[in-house]
Amino acid sequence: MKLLVVDTLDVARRKLLEAAGSWRLESEQVKISEAIGRVLSEDVYSLEPVPNFRRSSVDGYAVRARDTEGASESLPVFLGVVEEVLMGEEARSDILTGQCAYVPTGGMIPEGADAMVMVEYCESFDENSIAVYDAVSPGRNMVSIGEDMKANTKMLSRGTVIRPQEIGAMASAGIREVPVYKEMRLSIISTGDELVDVDCIPDKGQIYDINTCALEALAKKHGFKVVHSVVLKDDELLLKETVQKAMEFSDMVVVSGGSSQGKKDVTAKVIDEIGTPGVFTHGLALKPGKPTIGGYDMETETILIGLPGHPVAAMMVFELICVWILEEMTGKKKSKVIYAAMETNVASAPGKSTCQPVELLETENGYMARPIFGKSGLITTLTRADGYTIIDMNKEGLKPGEVVQVQLF
Amino acid sequence: MKLLVVDTLDVARRKLLEAAGSWRLESEQVKISEAIGRVLSEDVYSLEPVPNFRRSSVDGYAVRARDTEGASESLPVFLGVVEEVLMGEEARSDILTGQCAYVPTGGMIPEGADAMVMVEYCESFDENSIAVYDAVSPGRNMVSIGEDMKANTKMLSRGTVIRPQEIGAMASAGIREVPVYKEMRLSIISTGDELVDVDCIPDKGQIYDINTCALEALAKKHGFKVVHSVVLKDDELLLKETVQKAMEFSDMVVVSGGSSQGKKDVTAKVIDEIGTPGVFTHGLALKPGKPTIGGYDMETETILIGLPGHPVAAMMVFELICVWILEEMTGKKKSKVIYAAMETNVASAPGKSTCQPVELLETENGYMARPIFGKSGLITTLTRADGYTIIDMNKEGLKPGEVVQVQLF
Numbered sequence: 001m002k003l004l005v006v007d008t009l010d011v012a013r014r015k016l017l018e019a020a021g022s023w024r025l026e027s028e029q030v031k032i033s034e035a036i037g038r039v040l041s042e043d044v045y046s047l048e049p050v051p052n053f054r055r056s057s058v059d060g061y062a063v064r065a066r067d068t069e070g071a072s073e074s075l076p077v078f079l080g081v082v083e084e085v086l087m088g089e090e091a092r093s094d095i096l097t098g099q100c101a102y103v104p105t106g107g108m109i110p111e112g113a114d115a116m117v118m119v120e121y122c123e124s125f126d127e128n129s130i131a132v133y134d135a136v137s138p139g140r141n142m143v144s145i146g147e148d149m150k151a152n153t154k155m156l157s158r159g160t161v162i163r164p165q166e167i168g169a170m171a172s173a174g175i176r177e178v179p180v181y182k183e184m185r186l187s188i189i190s191t192g193d194e195l196v197d198v199d200c201i202p203d204k205g206q207i208y209d210i211n212t213c214a215l216e217a218l219a220k221k222h223g224f225k226v227v228h229s230v231v232l233k234d235d236e237l238l239l240k241e242t243v244q245k246a247m248e249f250s251d252m253v254v255v256s257g258g259s260s261q262g263k264k265d266v267t268a269k270v271i272d273e274i275g276t277p278g279v280f281t282h283g284l285a286l287k288p289g290k291p292t293i294g295g296y297d298m299e300t301e302t303i304l305i306g307l308p309g310h311p312v313a314a315m316m317v318f319e320l321i322c323v324w325i326l327e328e329m330t331g332k333k334k335s336k337v338i339y340a341a342m343e344t345n346v347a348s349a350p351g352k353s354t355c356q357p358v359e360l361l362e363t364e365n366g367y368m369a370r371p372i373f374g375k376s377g378l379i380t381t382l383t384r385a386d387g388y389t390i391i392d393m394n395k396e397g398l399k400p401g402e403v404v405q406v407q408l409f
Numbered sequence: 410m411k412l413l414v415v416d417t418l419d420v421a422r423r424k425l426l427e428a429a430g431s432w433r434l435e436s437e438q439v440k441i442s443e444a445i446g447r448v449l450s451e452d453v454y455s456l457e458p459v460p461n462f463r464r465s466s467v468d469g470y471a472v473r474a475r476d477t478e479g480a481s482e483s484l485p486v487f488l489g490v491v492e493e494v495l496m497g498e499e500a501r502s503d504i505l506t507g508q509c510a511y512v513p514t515g516g517m518i519p520e521g522a523d524a525m526v527m528v529e530y531c532e533s534f535d536e537n538s539i540a541v542y543d544a545v546s547p548g549r550n551m552v553s554i555g556e557d558m559k560a561n562t563k564m565l566s567r568g569t570v571i572r573p574q575e576i577g578a579m580a581s582a583g584i585r586e587v588p589v590y591k592e593m594r595l596s597i598i599s600t601g602d603e604l605v606d607v608d609c610i611p612d613k614g615q616i617y618d619i620n621t622c623a624l625e626a627l628a629k630k631h632g633f634k635v636v637h638s639v640v641l642k643d644d645e646l647l648l649k650e651t652v653q654k655a656m657e658f659s660d661m662v663v664v665s666g667g668s669s670q671g672k673k674d675v676t677a678k679v680i681d682e683i684g685t686p687g688v689f690t691h692g693l694a695l696k697p698g699k700p701t702i703g704g705y706d707m708e709t710e711t712i713l714i715g716l717p718g719h720p721v722a723a724m725m726v727f728e729l730i731c732v733w734i735l736e737e738m739t740g741k742k743k744s745k746v747i748y749a750a751m752e753t754n755v756a757s758a759p760g761k762s763t764c765q766p767v768e769l770l771e772t773e774n775g776y777m778a779r780p781i782f783g784k785s786g787l788i789t790t791l792t793r794a795d796g797y798t799i800i801d802m803n804k805e806g807l808k809p810g811e812v813v814q815v816q817l818f
Binding site for chain 2: 032033036050051052053055085086087088089090091105106107108143147148149155156163164165166167168169171172173174176192193194195198199202203204205206207208209210211213214215216217218220221234309311315336338339360365366367378379380382383385386403408409
């Protein structure tokens with residue numbers, strides 16, 4: 001029997017990055033309202049200052065601050081009212097010494113004025129003038145031009161994942177469209193004579209296909225565009241034709257299945273025959289995830305990945321290899337991990353990394369991570385998991401109380 | 410001037426729950442492939458055991474374990490091969506003493522056999538028999554019926570947010586459709602004479618409307634269905650008509666705007682006139698978020714919320730009130746918080762809770778939270794924030810090094 005020379009996770013990732021290194025996801029312009037969750041492919045600069053006029057932050061009177069010097073509750077100063085500025089309209093007056101104008105919250109402050117007095121500190125004196133009972137300093141109760149954002153400054157960096165607040169900030173600066181990476185086009189091929197689609201009734205000896213639907217959901221969550229997904233019988237020629245066809249319209253093709261020794265070789269053989277340079281990783285020093293294949297085709301610029309057939313292993317490797325390369329290529333900011341103390345010890349196999357699913361329990365001082373054990377084929381273990389932690393290949397497992405980083409899953 | 414009697418966040422939430430307490434989101438059946446991110450409205454039970462036949466977890470021979478007793482590398486036992494089980498097909502034989510059958514990984518184990526010997530420990534002896542060099546105990550190298558999941562047992566609980574692994578687990582148990590809560594139908598109304606749609610060019614004194622697009626994105630992220638969003642000029646009658654119309658096809662209507670004292674009252678007045686019982690919260694002891702209005706209409710079963718006009722405050726209150734009630738009504742599991750140590754101190758106002766945006770910095774021992782300051786109207790502050798922490802109204806701010814819970818945002 002041919003023994004696999006397995007790569008560590010780091011080596012497999014480096015080889016993948018080298019193989020596909022020259023390759024770039026294209027960029028496209030999308031409307032900001034449709035940009036949620038997308039990744040910026042360029043830095044975004046503000047077009048204009050925000051705000052681009054001086055805005056009041058209170059209901060009150062725009063004044064020259066010097067005019068209010070010495071004003072107090074017992075000793076008001078008197079100012080002539082020359083204008084009532086309306087919301088959304090341009091202030092027309094130029095405030096001179098001894099003058100003021102009414103401005104509502106968010107309204108435009110007229111020329112000449114340099115501060116706002118809150119309406120609570122003012123009183124009508126006669127038809128055209130008010131008494132002011134508060135002394136204000138210049139800039140008080142107002143937002144200056146560009147105070148939120150100057151013009152032509154970097155607002156957002158390449159790699160930013162667009163959230164609601166980024167959409168709001170871009171809208172405030174008058175940005176209507178934004179350059180984002182095109183979604184990575186993914187084809188998912190699941191192989192196995194025992195697999196039937198979830199819409200069919202399995203015969204004895206058959207099982208429902210889990211991998212296409214679970215991987216499709218996982219891929220969409222991470223921003224892939226699933227362009228094709230199919231379940232195939234085990235047939236080398238059929239697999240080869242299907243992968244070749246998928247390469248025409250995909251950036252990445254994943255083939256899951258082939259848990260038995262003979263079938264694993266078929267996926268590797270097909271990827272090696274189709275791709276240039278073909279297979280560069282054949283086996284991963286990862287538990288679960290050993291039967292992983294990494295390959296590439298330069299001509300069609302397609303990443304070709306063979307995933308384990310076991311659903312849990314397939315999902316883990318998809319996260320650790322396929323999502324990782326997407327994040328590398330887009331400079332996407334990594335999502336936050338959770339730090340947690342292990343509840344019990346976990347043994348790990350020397351010489352290979354271990355991907356350990358955990359449940360997070362709240363304690364007074366933070367989270368405790370309870371490891372979830374189960375054979376790698378049993379997907380129900382993952383429904384109890386909040387995330388996973390990677391145990392380094394050079395570590396001899398984890399001790400109770402040891403703090404680990406948990407990636408939510 | 411009428412002073413608002415403000416509610417604490419807890420009181421406002423309790424009043425909202427009481428007002429809308431009899432009201433339930435409806436349930437609907439969706440295909441599991443379309444259920445990602447949805448919330449289960451009922452517990453989900455497995456239909457059949459998984460697996461529903463005994464599966465091999467290795468390539469090898471199905472044997473009666475007793476037959477292998479005493480077998481070792483130097484002393485094999487010999488067994489007659491009566492069948493080669495094919496993947497996805499029913500095993501036909503009944504293994505008797507002295508017999509075995511070849512079964513690939515994932516294949517069905519024939520009756521009579523109770524363990525698998527890995528192919529690595531077997532050798533062809535003659536055309537119809539093999540030498541076995543390993544002693545196995547019953548159950549070895551196989552998955553029993555129902556080992557992943559028994560039939561008619563609770564797989565998933567009401568309130569579970571469906572992730573890729575839940576889809577996979579349901580597929581494995583033959584579940585095709587699943588009961589989830591219908592999405593809450595939300596209308597977003599933004600008011601202000603100064604607001605122009607982001608597709609228009611603002612005149613002097615006007616600003617781009619931020620709230621409709623930011624709130625729409627925020628609402629979608631949390632599983633609302635935005636059925637209507639519109640920017641209105643400040644006009645009481647127009648607002649009243651628009652809210653009334655929206656109530657016909659919405660479960661919740663939010664009106665943002667009215668930062669100035671006079672306008673705030675208009676939103677409250679309209680909600681009070683339209684709704685039964687109308688306004689129950691007028692002002693929130695939350696910074697930012699004071700000009701928040703909580704109301705309800707029993708007849709149309711619509712939650713009516715007035716949000717502050719400032720975008721940051723509007724988004725915070727949407728999270729803390731609107732998202733909170735959706736989570737309460739669906740029993741949706743809360744997302745995980747991040748524990749972090751404050752980098753610097755933060756002052757807070759006595760008698761009101763403070764919603765403090767923070768940036769999370771990685772350190773050797775976990776996260777440090779750096780507070781982000783800025784006037785509440787300046788949305789760019791939120792683009793630098795990873796999340797926020799709520800400072801309790803009874804606390805006098807936060808000290809450096811103090812550990813806080815950060816909600817990612």
